[in-house]
Amino acid sequence: MVVTSGLALSSAPASADESLPDLVTAKNIIGHLENLQEIAEHNGGNRADGTPGYDAAADYVIDQLETAGYTPRKHTYEFDRWVEHSTPEFSQTAPEQREFVHEDDFRTMTYSGSGEVAAPGAAVHPDSDASGCAAADFAEFPEGAVAIMRRGTCSFEEKATNAADAGASAAVLFNQGGGSEEETGAFNGTLSNPVGIPVVSTSTAVGEDLAAAGEGLEVRLAVDSEVSTESSYNIIADTDGGRDNNTVVVGAHLDSVPAGPGINDNGSGSAAILETAVQLGTLDEPTNDEPTNQVRFAFWGTEEQGLIGSTEYVEGLSEQERQDIALYLNFDMVGSPNFGRFVYDGRGEMEESMPPPAGSAAIQKLFEDYFAEQDLVSEPTALNGRSDYGAFLEAGIPSGGLFSGADGVKTEEQVGYYGGTAGEPFDPSYHTPDDDIDNINETAVEDLSGGIAYAVQTYADSTLPVNGMLHAQDITFDRQADLWLR
Known part of the structure; x- marks a missing residue:
C-alpha cells in the first residue's frame, strides 16, 4: 500500500453543522492522485486494465474504502479483448502506387479481423450515407474484392458484416465528409464485435480517391490482430444504511490508457468519488423521519476499451435490480488543466445528445443550481455515449454528472468563464504520457468535487425530483468512449 504523508486514511466524525462539500477537499483528492501517480510509476507507467498498475490501483481503492468502514467487492466479468500486435499497412497498388500513412490517412478499427490482403477494390454506393447498410x-x-464504403447511417459492424457475408476480403470505411476534422479525418472506430476480415477507417480524401479510381483499383491491406477472452473487474461499495430499493449509484472509471498514468483521465474522477465515499461516512445520521437512500460507489474497469466494465455491470442486473437504482452520477475527468465546468445535458437539448430518460433533467438542474449558488459559470455537455453513463441511459436510468473537458478546444468566451487559454484543448495531455500529477488543475478539482459532494449528499437524502416518474426507453449511441460505432 502506498500512502503519502499528506493523506489521512481515516476521518473524524463530522460536526452537526458540516456538509459533505465542506469535508471533501481538493487537498485530500490530490493526495489520492499522488498515490495513483506513484502506483503508475512503479508499474510500467500506467494503470491500464489488465496490468499490474490497474490491480495496484484497485487494491488502493479497496484499502481506502475498508478503512472508511465499507465492505467493497470485486464485480468480475469476461470480455473479448482485441489487441493489435503491429502497425497496420495500407496502400493503393493500381492504377497508381500510393502508400497511406497510419494515423493520418487510415486507422485499424477495433475488433477488425487479422490478415494480409492484396485484391481489387470495389466501391459500394460510395455517395450514399447508407453505403453498405x-x-x-x-x-x-x-468475390474477394475489398469493399470501399462511406461512413453513414448504420453501424460500422453492420457495414463490415454485410461486406464479409458478400465475400469481401477486407473493408475500408471512409469518413463522411463535412466542415470539421472529426468529419473528414481518419477516425477511431469500433465494430463492437469481432469481424472475420480486416477493416480500416480512412479520411474522406483517401476514401473518395479510392472510390473514384474505378474498375482498375487494386489495394493491399495488412492487419495483425487477435481477440482473446479475458476477465477483469469493477470495484463496488455500498453504504451500510439507506433504502436499497432506491440506490444512488456514483461512478468513475479507474483504468488509464496504456500510454500514461491517467491522472486526470480518470484518476481525478476516481479520487473525487473515493474521497466523497470516505467523508460520507463521517456525517451525522439524518434527524428527519423520511428514509435515506443507499449510495453505491462504483470504480469501473475496462472503460478505455469501450465502456466494458460499466456495460457488463448494467447488463448483468435483473429487471428488479435495475428498478432499484434511482439514478446514476458519472464523473470522468474533473481536473483538466485548461478546464471548463460542464454539466451533462439531462434535458437532451444539445444536437449531439441522445434523448435521456425522465429525471435526467432534474440532475442537470441540481448541478446548475449548485454552481450558480457558488457564483460559478457552468455549461452543458452532450450525453453522447463517450463515458460510463451510456449503459445506464440505455437501461432507462436517469443519469447526469460533471466533466472538466478533454480534447475539445476552449473558446475565447470560455476563457471569460474559467480562465485558461483559448484555442487549446481543455486537456492538452489527454491520453498521453503527460497526463500525470502535474496535469491537474486544483481549482477544477475543488469546484467540481464540491458539486459531486453536494449531489451525493442531496440524493442520499431524497431523489424525489428525479424519479417520481421513470420512463424506460430504447437509446442507442454513436460512440463508446473514444470509439465511434457508426
Whole structure:
C-alpha cells in the first residue's frame, strides 16, 4: 500500500453543522492522485486494465474504502479483448502506387479481423450515407474484392458484416465528409464485435480517391490482430444504511490508457468519488423521519476499451435490480488543466445528445443550481455515449454528472468563464504520457468535487425530483468512449 504523508486514511466524525462539500477537499483528492501517480510509476507507467498498475490501483481503492468502514467487492466479468500486435499497412497498388500513412490517412478499427490482403477494390454506393447498410448493396459485388464504403447511417459492424457475408476480403470505411476534422479525418472506430476480415477507417480524401479510381483499383491491406477472452473487474461499495430499493449509484472509471498514468483521465474522477465515499461516512445520521437512500460507489474497469466494465455491470442486473437504482452520477475527468465546468445535458437539448430518460433533467438542474449558488459559470455537455453513463441511459436510468473537458478546444468566451487559454484543448495531455500529477488543475478539482459532494449528499437524502416518474426507453449511441460505432 502506498500512502503519502499528506493523506489521512481515516476521518473524524463530522460536526452537526458540516456538509459533505465542506469535508471533501481538493487537498485530500490530490493526495489520492499522488498515490495513483506513484502506483503508475512503479508499474510500467500506467494503470491500464489488465496490468499490474490497474490491480495496484484497485487494491488502493479497496484499502481506502475498508478503512472508511465499507465492505467493497470485486464485480468480475469476461470480455473479448482485441489487441493489435503491429502497425497496420495500407496502400493503393493500381492504377497508381500510393502508400497511406497510419494515423493520418487510415486507422485499424477495433475488433477488425487479422490478415494480409492484396485484391481489387470495389466501391459500394460510395455517395450514399447508407453505403453498405443493406445486403442488397452487395448484389453484384465481386468475390474477394475489398469493399470501399462511406461512413453513414448504420453501424460500422453492420457495414463490415454485410461486406464479409458478400465475400469481401477486407473493408475500408471512409469518413463522411463535412466542415470539421472529426468529419473528414481518419477516425477511431469500433465494430463492437469481432469481424472475420480486416477493416480500416480512412479520411474522406483517401476514401473518395479510392472510390473514384474505378474498375482498375487494386489495394493491399495488412492487419495483425487477435481477440482473446479475458476477465477483469469493477470495484463496488455500498453504504451500510439507506433504502436499497432506491440506490444512488456514483461512478468513475479507474483504468488509464496504456500510454500514461491517467491522472486526470480518470484518476481525478476516481479520487473525487473515493474521497466523497470516505467523508460520507463521517456525517451525522439524518434527524428527519423520511428514509435515506443507499449510495453505491462504483470504480469501473475496462472503460478505455469501450465502456466494458460499466456495460457488463448494467447488463448483468435483473429487471428488479435495475428498478432499484434511482439514478446514476458519472464523473470522468474533473481536473483538466485548461478546464471548463460542464454539466451533462439531462434535458437532451444539445444536437449531439441522445434523448435521456425522465429525471435526467432534474440532475442537470441540481448541478446548475449548485454552481450558480457558488457564483460559478457552468455549461452543458452532450450525453453522447463517450463515458460510463451510456449503459445506464440505455437501461432507462436517469443519469447526469460533471466533466472538466478533454480534447475539445476552449473558446475565447470560455476563457471569460474559467480562465485558461483559448484555442487549446481543455486537456492538452489527454491520453498521453503527460497526463500525470502535474496535469491537474486544483481549482477544477475543488469546484467540481464540491458539486459531486453536494449531489451525493442531496440524493442520499431524497431523489424525489428525479424519479417520481421513470420512463424506460430504447437509446442507442454513436460512440463508446473514444470509439465511434457508426
